[in-house]
Amino acid sequence: MQPLILQNTLCTPSSIETLSSAPIDGEVYSSLTGLLTKFQDIKKFASEIHTEIHLVKPMLKLLGFTYESKPKFFEDHVKGPDVALFYSEDFRVKSSKLWGTREYYDNTLGILVLKRYGRNLHEGITGFYLEFENRIPLYQVMYLLKNSHAPWGILTNGRYWILIKKPVAFEQKLIEIDLEASLLSGDEKSARLFFNTFSHMGLNKTLPEILEHQRQILIKHLKDKKKVSRKVVGSFKKRVDIYPRIRDVYRELFPDDTLPSTETYLKHYAIEVENNTYQKTGIVNEYDRSDICSYLFTGNQTKADFDIEEIIIGQNKQYTKEDLLSLRILDMTPGFGNVTTKLLEGIAYLSFVLPYHEKTSFIAEWENEKSLKKYILDHNLYGIERSHICYDALINMLNHRYGATAHHYKPGNPLIGITLKDIGNLFDITKQGSLFGRNPKEVLDEFREMYRLYFSLSSKIKEDLKVREEIGVKLKIYVSRIKDVMDATTATFFTKDIDIKKLEDLLYSLEADESTWDIFRKKGWYTEFQHLALRNGFFHMELEFPILLTNAYDFIFIQPALNYSWEDEIPVGEATKAFIKKGMPFLKQDGKFVVLLDDEEEVLLSDLQKSKKYAVKAKKNLFILTKRDL
Numbered sequence: 001m002q003p004l005i006l007q008n009t010l011c012t013p014s015s016i017e018t019l020s021s022a023p024i025d026g027e028v029y030s031s032l033t034g035l036l037t038k039f040q041d042i043k044k045f046a047s048e049i050h051t052e053i054h055l056v057k058p059m060l061k062l063l064g065f066t067y068e069s070k071p072k073f074f075e076d077h078v079k080g081p082d083v084a085l086f087y088s089e090d091f092r093v094k095s096s097k098l099w100g101t102r103e104y105y106d107n108t109l110g111i112l113v114l115k116r117y118g119r120n121l122h123e124g125i126t127g128f129y130l131e132f133e134n135r136i137p138l139y140q141v142m143y144l145l146k147n148s149h150a151p152w153g154i155l156t157n158g159r160y161w162i163l164i165k166k167p168v169a170f171e172q173k174l175i176e177i178d179l180e181a182s183l184l185s186g187d188e189k190s191a192r193l194f195f196n197t198f199s200h201m202g203l204n205k206t207l208p209e210i211l212e213h214q215r216q217i218l219i220k221h222l223k224d225k226k227k228v229s230r231k232v233v234g235s236f237k238k239r240v241d242i243y244p245r246i247r248d249v250y251r252e253l254f255p256d257d258t259l260p261s262t263e264t265y266l267k268h269y270a271i272e273v274e275n276n277t278y279q280k281t282g283i284v285n286e287y288d289r290s291d292i293c294s295y296l297f298t299g300n301q302t303k304a305d306f307d308i309e310e311i312i313i314g315q316n317k318q319y320t321k322e323d324l325l326s327l328r329i330l331d332m333t334p335g336f337g338n339v340t341t342k343l344l345e346g347i348a349y350l351s352f353v354l355p356y357h358e359k360t361s362f363i364a365e366w367e368n369e370k371s372l373k374k375y376i377l378d379h380n381l382y383g384i385e386r387s388h389i390c391y392d393a394l395i396n397m398l399n400h401r402y403g404a405t406a407h408h409y410k411p412g413n414p415l416i417g418i419t420l421k422d423i424g425n426l427f428d429i430t431k432q433g434s435l436f437g438r439n440p441k442e443v444l445d446e447f448r449e450m451y452r453l454y455f456s457l458s459s460k461i462k463e464d465l466k467v468r469e470e471i472g473v474k475l476k477i478y479v480s481r482i483k484d485v486m487d488a489t490t491a492t493f494f495t496k497d498i499d500i501k502k503l504e505d506l507l508y509s510l511e512a513d514e515s516t517w518d519i520f521r522k523k524g525w526y527t528e529f530q531h532l533a534l535r536n537g538f539f540h541m542e543l544e545f546p547i548l549l550t551n552a553y554d555f556i557f558i559q560p561a562l563n564y565s566w567e568d569e570i571p572v573g574e575a576t577k578a579f580i581k582k583g584m585p586f587l588k589q590d591g592k593f594v595v596l597l598d599d600e601e602e603v604l605l606s607d608l609q610k611s612k613k614y615a616v617k618a619k620k621n622l623f624i625l626t627k628r629d630l
Helices: 013-021 026-039 048-062 089-096 102-106 137-148 179-184 188-198 200-235 242-253 262-268 289-297 308-312 338-353 369-379 388-402 420-426 440-456 462-491 500-507 514-521 524-536 572-586 602-609
Strands: 005-008 066-069 083-086 108-114 152-156 160-165 172-178 329-331 381-385 409-411 553-558 587-596 614-619 622-627
Touching (some): 013 188, 013 200, 026 048, 026 179, 048 066, 066 089, 083 089, 089 108, 102 137, 108 137, 137 152, 160 188, 172 179, 172 188, 188 200, 289 388, 308 338, 329 338, 338 369, 338 388, 420 440, 440 462, 462 500, 553 572, 572 602, 572 622, 602 622
Parallel strands (some): 108 152, 329 553
Antiparallel strands (some): 005 172, 083 108, 614 622
16 A cells, blocks of 8 residues: 655655665554544544544654744744754753754754644635734744744644645745554555654654765766767757757656657647646656756756745835735746746745735735646746747646746747837838728727737726627737737848738738638748747747736846857856847836846946946846936
């Protein structure tokens, strides 16, 4: 019988098998089972104190811990951990005189936060203002870990036990076990897994040894794969069939990922990811694939090392949860998802720390870990990825890790495309196209106004929904035709076979019947510019992200040094300036343009500081640009 594990990002199957097979003292096993069995009589009305006294503390003794109850936290406004776990009795005695200070927690092996039996550990409590102890329990532990620097955190309601490790970037949930279902069903393997994971020996010795062992295996595995991937990538650099060949290398590493065929990709220019089909196999799949893909396929990947709180909130003491979760953030170079992961995890954590604007507010979707992260992907984060294979890997990673489709992440090259305003600069769009037709300016103005109306209508009100659907049909036709005009215009920079008269015919036919466009679609020049657009990833911001027709981004992130192994390197300075030129028109006046770098580029910084349009602030491994008031 397999151990009952709800979630696992800690160990490979072989390590889980090892932990589940390691011996457990028969008396300890029977005592653990006995505690849970006896607790069944009172669990329906058990309070948090009942759970603590009659179940959790007796279990901690069986797990071999020296502990101290209700240690005072060094932040007075925050309820402290319920239990501090120590390496030994000597460490506990040594810490006593430091009670209520940060140094007290420097001597702990871990901290434990407990809730009443059966309390949902992933959701906050509704009905009143969320003080610290009533918010999402999982983030409570993360907050305490971040501020106390304790290496391990345990969250439990007596039945469910969650182990959290404190890494450098952000806290990570490692394993979650349903202890009641395991022990009461007589599953001794789960009891052994629980004991060897959550015990003093597990945290102090067993798990660190396993993690180091897995790290060494992974390093060797990646070194072997990197040799293969670089050899394969190098052999067909710049070739037309780059996507299928890189895709095959990716599939060898991640056999369970859903990647489309080249034909499917070119036909739909997107990927539909199936939900809930992922099963981990092989050692590589036990780790965050974004880091692995960056290691294998990136020639010069900047590190996602930045402080989200400092960038987003800064010194603004009035910042609220509503402020945070109304932001729109664009990543113009998401790559395999390193920055996306950092943004998503960081925003979710920050939302826990920040208060609501009104003390009586409560939004259930924001007080559940899973739905919160999905909300952030659906409402706050946007991305444009220029590489097909990287886009596929990114979408797969987000789907597997967060269960979200990330529909605001699009494939395309953000540096190749035009705006609606550019059309007016290239043509005289105020001229009348025909006797009864409107000029293109009127059509484009109506297009913008239709989107404003579309976004203002509710999808939950029956009357509004009907109007939205009617507008949506017309918008779909307009978007398709305007995109063709913009693609054809952009294609003139790549070929001389499309003359200005053909573009004007398209532009002045925006309101023509479908038969007119069917004639266009049969022309050779029409097919040619469509092929160019698809192959080169033409990307027109306002069409892909129509929210830009009524609004702009609060933050834009770029990694100008990001370069894939099959690409020619572009000088960082030139790449940075190109991204700024393309991105800045879509940034709010008080927004921030964040440039992530491996190291400070003194020459680049000097060039940017000469700008009369932007103010530049240099921080560790990044620059922040803001628009000057003109």
